Amino acid sequence: MIHVEHVTRTYGRLVAVDDVSFSVGANEIVGFVGPNGAGKSTMLKMLSTYLEPTSGTIRVGDTDIDVDAVAVRQQIGYLPGDTPLYGDMVVIDWLRFVAGAHSLTGGAIDAAVTRVVDTCGVGPVIDKRIHQCSTGFRQRVGLASALIHDPPVLLLDEPTHGFDPLQVMAFRDLLHQLKQDRAILFSTHIIADVEAVSDRVLIIDHGRLLADGTLSHLCDEAGLADPSLERLFAHLVSEIGDAHV
Amino acid sequence: MSSDRHRPQLSWIDAIHLVTKRELRAYFDSPIAYIYAAVFLALSSSAFMNAFFLEAIVDMSSWFERLPYLLIVFAPAMTMRSWAEEHAQGTIEILLTLPLRSGQIVVGKYLAALAFYAMVIAGSLPIVVMLVRLGPADIGTILAGYLGALWLGAFFLAFGQFVSSLTHNQIVAFVLAALLASLFTFSGHPQVVEIIDGLAPEWQLGSWLAMSVSVLPQYETFVRGIVGLGALVYFTSMINLFLWLTQIGLGRIRR
Numbered sequence: 001m002i003h004v005e006h007v008t009r010t011y012g013r014l015v016a017v018d019d020v021s022f023s024v025g026a027n028e029i030v031g032f033v034g035p036n037g038a039g040k041s042t043m044l045k046m047l048s049t050y051l052e053p054t055s056g057t058i059r060v061g062d063t064d065i066d067v068d069a070v071a072v073r074q075q076i077g078y079l080p081g082d083t084p085l086y087g088d089m090v091v092i093d094w095l096r097f098v099a100g101a102h103s104l105t106g107g108a109i110d111a112a113v114t115r116v117v118d119t120c121g122v123g124p125v126i127d128k129r130i131h132q133c134s135t136g137f138r139q140r141v142g143l144a145s146a147l148i149h150d151p152p153v154l155l156l157d158e159p160t161h162g163f164d165p166l167q168v169m170a171f172r173d174l175l176h177q178l179k180q181d182r183a184i185l186f187s188t189h190i191i192a193d194v195e196a197v198s199d200r201v202l203i204i205d206h207g208r209l210l211a212d213g214t215l216s217h218l219c220d221e222a223g224l225a226d227p228s229l230e231r232l233f234a235h236l237v238s239e240i241g242d243a244h245v
Numbered sequence: 246m247s248s249d250r251h252r253p254q255l256s257w258i259d260a261i262h263l264v265t266k267r268e269l270r271a272y273f274d275s276p277i278a279y280i281y282a283a284v285f286l287a288l289s290s291s292a293f294m295n296a297f298f299l300e301a302i303v304d305m306s307s308w309f310e311r312l313p314y315l316l317i318v319f320a321p322a323m324t325m326r327s328w329a330e331e332h333a334q335g336t337i338e339i340l341l342t343l344p345l346r347s348g349q350i351v352v353g354k355y356l357a358a359l360a361f362y363a364m365v366i367a368g369s370l371p372i373v374v375m376l377v378r379l380g381p382a383d384i385g386t387i388l389a390g391y392l393g394a395l396w397l398g399a400f401f402l403a404f405g406q407f408v409s410s411l412t413h414n415q416i417v418a419f420v421l422a423a424l425l426a427s428l429f430t431f432s433g434h435p436q437v438v439e440i441i442d443g444l445a446p447e448w449q450l451g452s453w454l455a456m457s458v459s460v461l462p463q464y465e466t467f468v469r470g471i472v473g474l475g476a477l478v479y480f481t482s483m484i485n486l487f488l489w490l491t492q493i494g495l496g497r498i499r500r
Contacts (some may be wrong), residue, residue, distance in 0.1 A: 048342045052499045070254055073344040080342075084335030088274050089267075100263045101343040103252040145339075149252075 001026055001153050001183035002047065007056030009042050009207075016042040018207035019056070024183040024200075026152070029175055031194035032187040033233065034204040040187035041081050043204070044157045047185070048078040060153055074102065077146035081157035081187075083138050087131030091122060091141050094130060095148055102149035116144040119174065135162030147178070154178065156186035160193055172197045191229045201229065203236055210236040260345050264353025265360065268327075272361045285319050286368045293372055303379060305372060309390040309468045313430045313461060316401045321422035323358055324405030325415045328491075332413040337498070347495045351488055355406055362398045366391070386470035393467020396480040400460060401426055403487035410494045433459025 002024040009017040017039040024030045032040050045051040046058060049069040058065040060072045086094060092113065099109040117123050120140045125133045130141060139162050146154065160168050175184060175197045188194060194201055195215065203211040203218075211218050211232070219227040222235050255263065272278045289308055296307035331337035340350060376382040404425055409418040431437050432454040441451030455462060463476040 045338070048338075050338050050342050050499065070344045070346060073342055074252065074254065076342070078339075078342050080335070080338045082335060084337075084339055086271070086336055087334070088271060093270075097263065097267050098343065101255070101260075101345055103255050103344070 001061055002185060003057075003059040004043075004047070005057045007043070007046065007053045007058060009039075009046060009051065010054045015207050017046070017053075017204075020204070020207070020209045021056075022202055022209060022212050024153075024185050026181055026183055027179055028199050029179055029184045029186070029197050031198035031201045032185055032204065033189065033191070033194050033201055033229065034187075035189060038204045039207040040204055041157050042207075044078075044155050044185070044187055045080075047155050048076060048080070049073055050080075074149070075151055075153050077149065077151035077154045079139075079142045079146045079156045079159055081161070083142035083161075085130045085138060085142060085145075088129060090127060090129055091133070092126050094141065095145055098145040099148045104149065112148050112150070115150075116147050119147060119177075120144040121170070136164060136167050139163060140167075152182055154182055154184045154186075156184070158188055159186050160188065160190060168193070191233075195229055203233055205237055254344060255349075257346075257349060260349035261353045261356065264345070264350050265357045268354050268357030269360055272357065278361070281319070281322060282365045282368060285315065285365055289315055289369060290372065293369075303376060304383065305376065305387055305390055306468060308369060308372065309394060312394055313397060313464060316398060317423055317426040317430055320362075320398065320401035320426060321405050321408075321419045323362065324402055324409050324422060325419040326409070327354055327358065327406050327418075328410035329412050329415045329418040333415070341495065341498070348492050351406070351492045351495065355403065355488060355491075358402045358406065359395075359399055362402060363395060366394055366398065383470065389467050389470045389472055392472060393464050393476075396467070396476070397460060397464045400429075400480050400483050400487075403484040403491075404429075407487040407491045407494070410491045429458065429460045431459075433461030 002022075004023065005021050007017060007020050008015065020039075020043065022030075032043065034040050042051065046053050046065075047060070049065055049072055052066075060075050063071045063075070065072050089097070095113050095116065096109055099112050104112055117126060120143050122137065122140050122144050125137045125141070130138060133141060139159065143156070143159065146156070160171055163171060172193070175186075178184060186193075198215070200214055201211070201218070202209060213221075215229055215232070216227045219232050222232055224231050224235060289311060292311040293305060293308040296302040328337070331340060341347065373382070373387055376387070377384070401422075405418075405422040408422040408425065409415075412418050412421070432451075438451035438455045441454065442449055444450070460479075463473075463479045466473045466476045
């Protein structure tokens with residue numbers, strides 16, 4: 001569902017994403033891992049159409065982002081990092097607005113709102129203004145709006161940010177439920193999230209994709225006896241360092 | 246999971262309506278909007294009241310004549326948060342990743358500001374009622390004046406939104422838009438024209454600025470009761486130019 005081919009993104013002289021290629025298929029949860037500033041958010045911003053790649057191609061479904069960005073946005077549910085939302089809006093109005101932007105009308109809006117309120121557990125804050133919600137609830141509202149149009153592709157940037165441990169567990173369960181017929185790509189630097197829910201991991205550092213595969217396969221390749229993402233990440237980064245020396 | 250994932254894209258009218266409705270609601274959700282409307286009406290009406298009671302002038306010319314100078318402050322106050330707040334709070338990322346075209350968002354936001362402005366100036370209608378009751382009022386001139394007031398506000402809001410789209414800081418957006426509004430207004434003020442013309446009489450720069458840049462000569466045709474084609478072309482061209490520039494500016498965010 002997501003096809004990224006040789007994508008590079010620069011900000012002036014800074015290369016934020018450097019010749020990255022990968023794909024994410026239906027029924028797949030892929031964890032996008034890397035330290036702060038590695039290029040995860042920039043990659044997700046490009047997939048969401050917020051940023052254009054400097055070079056390379058991105059396709060979502062059969063649609064090239066350069067050809068019809070609006071059609072791509074229809075297929076994507078996107079939760080940006082830091083969950084920017086209109087603080088002065090009431091939660092239900094915000095959800096209805098996003099549903100309207102996705103061409104839902106009348107009863108379909110009501111049904112979609114009911115569904116995401118139930119799925120994401122935002123019932124307790126549905127009549128509150130967004131600025132009155134706690135960080136965890138803001139995150140859930142952001143997730144609810146990303147899911148309102150039942151998108152086949154879900155892009156989540158640091159989705160568990162602000163969650164307490166119980167909410168993190170609930171979120172992991174939710175991702176498993178959402179996986180059906182859907183491609184999910186989420187970025188995080190919380191290793192436990194990736195290990196718990198990902199079918200596959202993409203490891204990125206300094207804009208370059210260091211690894212793409214299942215955790216066990218990548219650990220086998222690296223010769224690590226203990227399949228731990230932390231060890232794998234340290235191993236890959238040290239390899240890069242050695243190569244530079 | 247819904248089987249109906251392939252929905253048609255929103256039409257331009259539906260998309261603009263959606264954005265306008267959200268923005269307009271945001272205006273009225275803020276108490277500042279009501280304070281803004283009250284102060285604007287008090288200041289604009291005071292010009293009429295002075296002329297009416299002290300100089301016995303029974304028309305709305307004084308109200309309309311003061312309007313451009315009030316809008317130097319009030320139009321930027323309306324538009325400063327329009328895009329600058331989206332940038333500052335990061336909501337622009339959500340907005341630009343909804344399946345809407347940037348042109349639809351620009352026009353939707355603009356129409357919301359224009360609708361709010363129209364509602365505020367509609368608050369002066371009791372003056373019209375009073376004039377009609379007091380005697381034979383020149384309704385044609387009053388209507389032309391209101392039409393001019395709408396075009397004038399539409400123009401100020403268009404460049405105010407453009408300036409707001411350039412910055413993350415609302416104060417910067419306000420100051421820059423107010424400076425631009427001052428340029429468009431004072432460049433047509435007779436005393437300013439005279440001073441600039443006096444600096445280099447052979448160039449007649451002041452007169453040139455007044456005729457080519459200033460909004461006053463265009464607006465004043467409406468105040469005199471004339472709906473001139475030249476003024477309509479001036480306003481529509483300038484509004485379209487600034488809306489287009491705003492859209493271009495949004496495109497640059499992606500690059």
